[in-house]
Amino acid sequence: MSAVAEKVMFNSAAAVLASVGRPLGETEWMQISQQRIDQFADATGDHQWIHVDPEKASSGPFGACVAHGYLTLSLANLFLPQLVAYEGLKMGVNYGCEKVRFPAPVLVDSWVRGSGEVVAAAxxxxNGVQVTIRITVQVRNQDKPGCVVETISRLFFQ
Incomplete structure (x- = not known):
């Protein structure tokens, strides 16, 4: 098992611009519990049986409950600040996402982590920069990730 990399620190727009192609390492592993899935279902109103009914899901296509795709996507917001930090930042905003994909299901009780890479910057x-960071939600013991998303942020440094 690989060690968790230290958070990458950027202190200027120029530093972000120079980082295109840079890998950002990996976060710690975390488990996707049924409780987390149920809380997401409550927050979004998506109570489809494949997510929240363990008995029915056990005879479904995956043999167990699966995390919502949008729950897996939302983990990018959890993982991003674990991978990168900004010094001297006046303001940063989420600008959007590109190329969201869900290559494989994330089964209940799976362990996931995020990895990142700076794929574009303008x-x-x-003192500002728009940066695109690809976040991959890896699933332990699976070849395919649970989610791949390119997050877009606008950052303004002092």
Whole structure:
């Protein structure tokens, strides 16, 4: 099992611009419990049996409950600040996402972690940058990830 990399620190728009192609390492593993899935179902109103009914899901296509795709996607918001930090940041905002994919299901009680890579960056004015970071939600003992998403952030440094 590989060690968790230290958080990558950027202190300027120029540093972000120079980082295109840079891997950002991996987060700690975390388990996707039925409780987390149920809480997501309550928050979104998506109570489809494949997510929240363990008995019925046991005879379904995956043999168990699976995490919502959007729950798996939302983990990008959890993993991103574990992979990267900004010093001297005046303001940062989520601008959107590109190329969201769910290559494999995330079964209940699976262990997942995030890995990241800076895939694009463009200047915004004197001290700003738009950065695209690909987050891959890896699933332990699975070849395919649970989610791959390119997150887009706009960052403005002091």
């Amino acid at each position: 200047p915004l004015g004197d």
